[in-house]
Amino acid sequence: MSKARIIHPVILCGGSGTRLWPVSRKARPKPFLPLVGEETLFEQAVSRVAGDDRFAAPIVVAGASHGDLIEAQMHGAPHRLIVEPAARNTAPAIALAAALIPEDDIMLVCPSDHHIADPAAFRSAGLAAAALAAEDYLVSFGIAADRPETGYGYLHRGKALPGGFAIAKFVEKPDRARAQAYLDSGEYSWNGGIFAFRAGALLAELARHRPAMAAAVRASVDKGREEGTRFHPDADSFAAIEGDSIDYAVMENTARAAMVPADMGWSDIGNWAALHDALERDGRGNAVRGEADLADCSNVLAMSDGPRISAVGLEDVCIIVSDGEVLVTTRDGAQAVGKLPGASNQ
Amino acid sequence: MSKARIIHPVILCGGSGTRLWPVSRKARPKPFLPLVGEETLFEQAVSRVAGDDRFAAPIVVAGASHGDLIEAQMHGAPHRLIVEPAARNTAPAIALAAALIPEDDIMLVCPSDHHIADPAAFRSAGLAAAALAAEDYLVSFGIAADRPETGYGYLHRGKALPGGFAIAKFVEKPDRARAQAYLDSGEYSWNGGIFAFRAGALLAELARHRPAMAAAVRASVDKGREEGTRFHPDADSFAAIEGDSIDYAVMENTARAAMVPADMGWSDIGNWAALHDALERDGRGNAVRGEADLADCSNVLAMSDGPRISAVGLEDVCIIVSDGEVLVTTRDGAQAVGKLPGASNQ
Numbered sequence: 001m002s003k004a005r006i007i008h009p010v011i012l013c014g015g016s017g018t019r020l021w022p023v024s025r026k027a028r029p030k031p032f033l034p035l036v037g038e039e040t041l042f043e044q045a046v047s048r049v050a051g052d053d054r055f056a057a058p059i060v061v062a063g064a065s066h067g068d069l070i071e072a073q074m075h076g077a078p079h080r081l082i083v084e085p086a087a088r089n090t091a092p093a094i095a096l097a098a099a100l101i102p103e104d105d106i107m108l109v110c111p112s113d114h115h116i117a118d119p120a121a122f123r124s125a126g127l128a129a130a131a132l133a134a135e136d137y138l139v140s141f142g143i144a145a146d147r148p149e150t151g152y153g154y155l156h157r158g159k160a161l162p163g164g165f166a167i168a169k170f171v172e173k174p175d176r177a178r179a180q181a182y183l184d185s186g187e188y189s190w191n192g193g194i195f196a197f198r199a200g201a202l203l204a205e206l207a208r209h210r211p212a213m214a215a216a217v218r219a220s221v222d223k224g225r226e227e228g229t230r231f232h233p234d235a236d237s238f239a240a241i242e243g244d245s246i247d248y249a250v251m252e253n254t255a256r257a258a259m260v261p262a263d264m265g266w267s268d269i270g271n272w273a274a275l276h277d278a279l280e281r282d283g284r285g286n287a288v289r290g291e292a293d294l295a296d297c298s299n300v301l302a303m304s305d306g307p308r309i310s311a312v313g314l315e316d317v318c319i320i321v322s323d324g325e326v327l328v329t330t331r332d333g334a335q336a337v338g339k340l341p342g343a344s345n346q
Numbered sequence: 347m348s349k350a351r352i353i354h355p356v357i358l359c360g361g362s363g364t365r366l367w368p369v370s371r372k373a374r375p376k377p378f379l380p381l382v383g384e385e386t387l388f389e390q391a392v393s394r395v396a397g398d399d400r401f402a403a404p405i406v407v408a409g410a411s412h413g414d415l416i417e418a419q420m421h422g423a424p425h426r427l428i429v430e431p432a433a434r435n436t437a438p439a440i441a442l443a444a445a446l447i448p449e450d451d452i453m454l455v456c457p458s459d460h461h462i463a464d465p466a467a468f469r470s471a472g473l474a475a476a477a478l479a480a481e482d483y484l485v486s487f488g489i490a491a492d493r494p495e496t497g498y499g500y501l502h503r504g505k506a507l508p509g510g511f512a513i514a515k516f517v518e519k520p521d522r523a524r525a526q527a528y529l530d531s532g533e534y535s536w537n538g539g540i541f542a543f544r545a546g547a548l549l550a551e552l553a554r555h556r557p558a559m560a561a562a563v564r565a566s567v568d569k570g571r572e573e574g575t576r577f578h579p580d581a582d583s584f585a586a587i588e589g590d591s592i593d594y595a596v597m598e599n600t601a602r603a604a605m606v607p608a609d610m611g612w613s614d615i616g617n618w619a620a621l622h623d624a625l626e627r628d629g630r631g632n633a634v635r636g637e638a639d640l641a642d643c644s645n646v647l648a649m650s651d652g653p654r655i656s657a658v659g660l661e662d663v664c665i666i667v668s669d670g671e672v673l674v675t676t677r678d679g680a681q682a683v684g685k686l687p688g689a690s691n692q
Contacts, residue, residue: 022656293687296679309672310368310686313679317660321672326655326665328674333642333659340656341639 006056007130007196009049010097010109013042013062013070014087017113019271019335021343022325023303031112032069035269036278042112043073048119049108050077054127059100060112061093067230085220085235088243091250094195095206095217096233103200106130109246111193115278117265125262128163129196137258138205138251139164139196142189144263148179151270151335153191153247155259156182164260170252189259192266195246202250209253216241271334272318272327276301290321299331352402353452353476353542355395356443359388359408359416360433361459365617365681367689368671369649377458378415381615382624388419388458394465395454396423400473405446406458407439413576431566431581434589436539437596441552441563442579449546452476455592457539461624463611471608474509475542483604484551484597485542486513488535490609494525497616497681499537499593501605502528510606516598535605538612541592548596555599562587617680618664618673622647636667645677 017030024030031042039047049055057078060070064083071081082096094109101107108126116122129139142155142165150173158168170191174182182188207214216237223234251257267278279287279301286294290304295312302309304321311319318334320327325342337343363376370376377388385393395401403424406416410429417427428442440455447453454472462468475485488501488511496519504514516537520528528534553560562583569580597603613624625633625647632640636650641658648655650667657665664680666673671688683689 295682295686304672307667307670307672308688309674310683310688311674312682312686313676314663314674317663317674319672319674321653324653326650326653326667326672328655328657328660328663328665330659336641336658337656340641340658342654342656 005104005106005130005134007054007106007108007126008056008097008101009058010094010107011042011045011058011060011112012090012093012109013060013066013112014084014090014093015111015113018338018343020269020275021337021340021346022322022327023305023320025323026346027065028069029066029113030269032066032073035275036115040073041115041269042070043075044115045110045112046074046077046079048110048116048122049126052123055108056105059097059107061097063087079229081230083230083232084238085233086239088238088241090193090246091206091210091244091248092213092217092238092241094197094246095203095214096221098197098199098202099217099221100231101199103198103203105199106133107197107199107202109195109197111268113269114192114194115265115267115269117278119264121262121264125260125264126196128260132161132164132258132260133196133198133201136198136201137161137164137256138201138254139258139260140167140251141192141194141262142259143192143266144261145183145188145190148176148183149190150174150176150179152268154179154182154188155191157187157189157259161258164258167251167257167259170247170257189261190266191247192262192268194262195251201256205250205254205256210244210249213241213244213249271337272301272320272329273331273334276318276331292319351450351452351476351480351544353400353454353472354402354443354447355404356440356453356455357388357391357404357406357458358436358439358455359406359412359458360430360436360439361457363459364684364689366615366621367683367686367692368668368673369651369666371669372692373411374415375412375459376615378412378419381621382461386419387461387615388416389421390461391456391458392420392423392425394456394462394468395472398469401454402451405443405453407443409433417575425575427576429576429578430584431579432585434584434587436592437552437556437590437594438559438563438584438587440541440543440592441549441560442567444543444545444548445563445567446577447545449544449549451545452479453543453545453548455541455543457614459615460538460540461611461613461615463613463624465610467608467610471606471610472542475606478507478510478604478606479542479544479547482544482547483507483510483602484547484600485510485604485606486597487538487540487608488605489538489612490607491529491534491536494522494529495536496520496522496525498614500525500528500534501537502534503605507604510604513597513603513605516593516603535607536612537593538608538614540608541597542606547602551596551600551602556590556595559587559590559595617683618647618666618675619677619680622664622677638665
């Protein structure tokens with residue numbers, strides 16, 4: 001095993017969180033909301049690697065419109081903010097960060113809009129992933145699956161590696177029967193979008209599989225400008241990139257894809273039902289934020305930023321009152337919230 | 347058949363309508379809300395007998411706190427308002443009106459918080475009931491039952507009378523099986539709380555079966571005072587009355603109880619599910635008032651006085667947003683709305 005290298009947390013703030021409308025809004029999207037606990041998801045992402053000298057100050061990648069939110073939620077802690085001139089999905093965002101750190105340093109890439117109940121387990125998995133990354137593996141966290149989820153991609157584990165496994169196969173979102181089979185086999189994990197790379201290895205693989213993207217990222221960094229804690233990549237070079245996810249652009253193409261198992265109470269808080277699952281619930285499965293009177297209800301999430309919610313006889317329903325909007329959805333329907341007129345025409 | 351006598355519509359405004367909270371509030375309860383159509387239920391009750399010279403100007407019986415609402419909703423039409431010094435249920439309220447009109451005139455007693463889709467059918471039944479009342483029958487409307495409702499009392503029809511039937515029996519709210527048997531038999535109607543009496547006959551039967559109540563009503567009228575269109579019964583005499591319903595006090599005791607069949611699209615709008623049924627609905631059974639986006643919903647009532655409602659995947663649910671309160675109830679749970687903290691602690 002190679003010696004420990006500096007690990008740079010890279011926190012991605014790209015998600016719009018429209019399925020968490022009406023609480024998540026364009027001006028204050030999902031990462032910057034205190035959805036679980038007192039801290040926002042972004043603050044939790046920062047806290048997870050704070051106060052541990054194995055991790056460097058975080059590098060945050062975000063759009064310009066959220067710069068002030070990020071500064072406020074860093075609470076004065078050292079960091080670097082890479083301001084994306086345009087949203088081009090995760091591959092260019094990660095490559096920007098890779099281009100700005102020493103090529104032999106490790107980057108631990110984390111979305112800012114996930115919840116992780118067990119930060120110590122996250123850090124352990126992060127160190128294991130970093131060790132594999134130091135050997136030039138491109139490492140994905142393999143999230144322990146605990147239900148036949150059809151909303152995520154899966155990783156099929158291959159041969160054992162020190163602290164992890166090779167990835168035998170990336171699997172797109174399966175149907176219910178396949179998801180159940182994956183769960184039963186014990187050989188599959190969720191692809192949670194958390195990665196560790198040696199910066200130089202990531203850029204080399206990107207150059208191999210997406211040469212135009214790699215060149216454009218390089219140009220946008222070379223022509224970029226520093227402004228205090230913020231780095232502004234060149235807008236023209238960056239905007240010209242054809243966006244793609246890191247999975248499609250690199251992970252599914254590289255011969256050195258690896259995974260580390262991570263059982264850490266992870267949730268992407270992908271919709272109101274997922275948030276409901278991540279919250280503490282009473283004996284009937286109800287969770288309340290704000291003022292709510294629930295009569296004969298079970299498995300209900302009731303959240304209000306002001307008006308009282310009164311509910312009778314409901315089961316498996318989420319009621320969200322926020323800033324003049326009232327959303328009522330079945331848990332099963334929660335995935336469709338982002339397509340509502342209110343969510344899509346903000 | 348006796349000659350036609352003057353028919354005085356007597357409109358009772360006693361109901362609190364807490365099961366229609368949060369729209370129905372103490373300060374503006376159910377009768378004074380435009381729940382079905384443009385007119386309020388009270389305005390509809392007045393309109394049903396307006397412009398027809400077989401009916402005199404209405405006599406309205408209501409509490410003092412609603413006097414101004416009533417004046418406003420009479421829109422200048424002639425009427426008399428009897429101001430109840432206290433709420434003592436329907437028997438004293440009806441007796442007050444009876445004591446204020448000539449004893450040989452007919453009174454047609456109507457709650458102000460019901461909806462009747464077919465006013466012509468109501469007037470026909472009213473005239474038939476008035477004819478029976480002129481023969482000193484105490485007449486209840488027998489509402490055509492179209493479902494095995496367990497929330498209403500039933501009337502079992504007895505021998506035929508001109509234009510109606512004797513009442514063989516009053517039945518309290520039945521359980522589901524009995525309600526179904528009543529419906530199947532074709533011999534039962536709902537007791538809708540609409541009555542016709544000769545004023546003197548009603549007072550005589552009240553004196554027979556509730557002498558103390560009859561005497562107290564008489565005293566409160568004798569010591570009452572006129573004030574413009576308003577009549578104020580003496581408060582002390584009236585408040586001393588032990589309240590009771592006209593059914594318990596008179597109808598179930600008299601030997602001359604009769605009924606006229608009435609098939610007139612009646613609903614007591616007893617809760618949100620009943621209102622939903624009375625409203626026009628789209629092909630999926632949804633009804634919307636105010637701004638609402640319904641996705642994959644069926645049999646949903648969505649009403650808002652401002653904030654947009656967005657709903658996904660719901661079935662048989664009522665969503666009511668009114669004046670800073672948000673109510674979400676299953677149709678089955680709608681009966682329990684009045685017991686919610688919001689409704690009961692106004």
